[in-house]
Amino acid sequence: NAGVTQTPKFQVLKTGQSMTLQCAQDMNHEYMSWYRQDPGMGLRLIHYSVGAGITDQGEVPNGYNVSRSTTEDFPLRLLSAAPSQTSVYFCASSYSRDSANEQFFGPGTRLTVL
Amino acid sequence: KNEVEQSPQNLTAQEGEFITINCSYSVGISALHWLQQHPGGGIVSLFMLSSGKKKHGRLIATINIQEKHSSLHITASHPRDSAVYICAVQEDMRFGAGTRLTVKP
Numbered sequence: 001n002a003g004v005t006q007t008p009k010f011q012v013l014k015t016g017q018s019m020t021l022q023c024a025q026d027m028n029h030e031y032m033s034w035y036r037q038d039p040g041m042g043l044r045l046i047h048y049s050v051g052a053g054i055t056d057q058g059e060v061p062n063g064y065n066v067s068r069s070t071t072e073d074f075p076l077r078l079l080s081a082a083p084s085q086t087s088v089y090f091c092a093s094s095y096s097r098d099s100a101n102e103q104f105f106g107p108g109t110r111l112t113v114l
Numbered sequence: 115k116n117e118v119e120q121s122p123q124n125l126t127a128q129e130g131e132f133i134t135i136n137c138s139y140s141v142g143i144s145a146l147h148w149l150q151q152h153p154g155g156g157i158v159s160l161f162m163l164s165s166g167k168k169k170h171g172r173l174i175a176t177i178n179i180q181e182k183h184s185s186l187h188i189t190a191s192h193p194r195d196s197a198v199y200i201c202a203v204q205e206d207m208r209f210g211a212g213t214r215l216t217v218k219p
Contacts, residue, residue: 033207042118042200042209059206090157103147103207105157 001026006091006106013081013113021076021109023091029104031097032074033058034066036087037108043090049074050097081113117141118203120210127217133188135213137201140182145204148175148186150197151212157200160186191217 007022025032033048045058049068063085065077074093078085091106118139127133137146148161161168161175163184168175172191177184188195198212 035207035209040211042211043202043207044209045207088155102159102162103149104159105149108155108157110155 003027004091004093004104004106006089006109008109009107011109011111013078013111015082015113017081018077018079019081021078021089021091021111023074023076023106024072025074025093025104026072027093027104028071029093029095030071031095031101032068032091032093033103034064034074034076035090035092036060036085037090038087046076046089048097078111081111083113085111086113087111117208118201118210120199120201120213122213123211124214125216127191127215129192129217129219131191131217133191133195133215133217135186135199135201135215137184137186137210138182139184139201139203139208141203141208143179143182143203146177146184147202147204148184149200149202151200152197160199188215191215193217193219 004025030051034046035043037043044060047066049055055066089109092103094101094103121136145164151157163177172189174187196216198214200212202209
């Protein structure tokens with residue numbers, strides 16, 4: 001199993017550009033989530049999904065969109081990038097949200113918005 | 115104020131020392147996670163616990179639900195333990211800011 005994969009690893013954008021961060025898992029996990037990690041702060045939940053076709057907002061959803069058309073994939077879209085979105089982004093998955101299940105994290109995407 | 119507080123923020127130890135990292139939280143939870151983030155950035159799950167104590171090798175995690183407090187202990191620390199250790203509470207996955215541990219040979 002590849003686990004949780006993320007692409008790209010690094011990305012530089014100009015203000016106003018759009019892009020999609022890809023996330024995929026091959027563990028048949030129902031729960032997937034996106035986090036951003038900023039210096040001096042803990043990981044913060046952006047959006048999450050409890051299954052295909054179901055998404056919801058986390059703590060810091062503004063400026064980001066998600067969709068979940070399949071169990072495997074959970075892309076994160078930045079519609080109009082802003083310097084405040086410079087961060088490291090992690091995708092994670094687990095069997096479910098409600099139970100105390102182990103979370104598996106992707107390797108992260110380091111995004112810089114100029 | 116963050117709902118999940120970790121202490122210390124930074125910790126430097128000599129190889130072989132006993133390490134304790136603390137995590138306090140203010141919300142009711144069903145489970146608490148300890149994660150390790152390597153210098154390269156990857157995050158792995160170390161423990162998930164809802165009561166008592168768990169042990170894996172040189173790592174021990176304890177939780178006191180009534181006091182809303184958890185500790186991560188590392189016995190006989192080694193330079194390869196150098197990493198950021200993060201606690202997180204299951205409900206809405208709130209994370210502490212992390213404790214950066216450096217173990218010197």
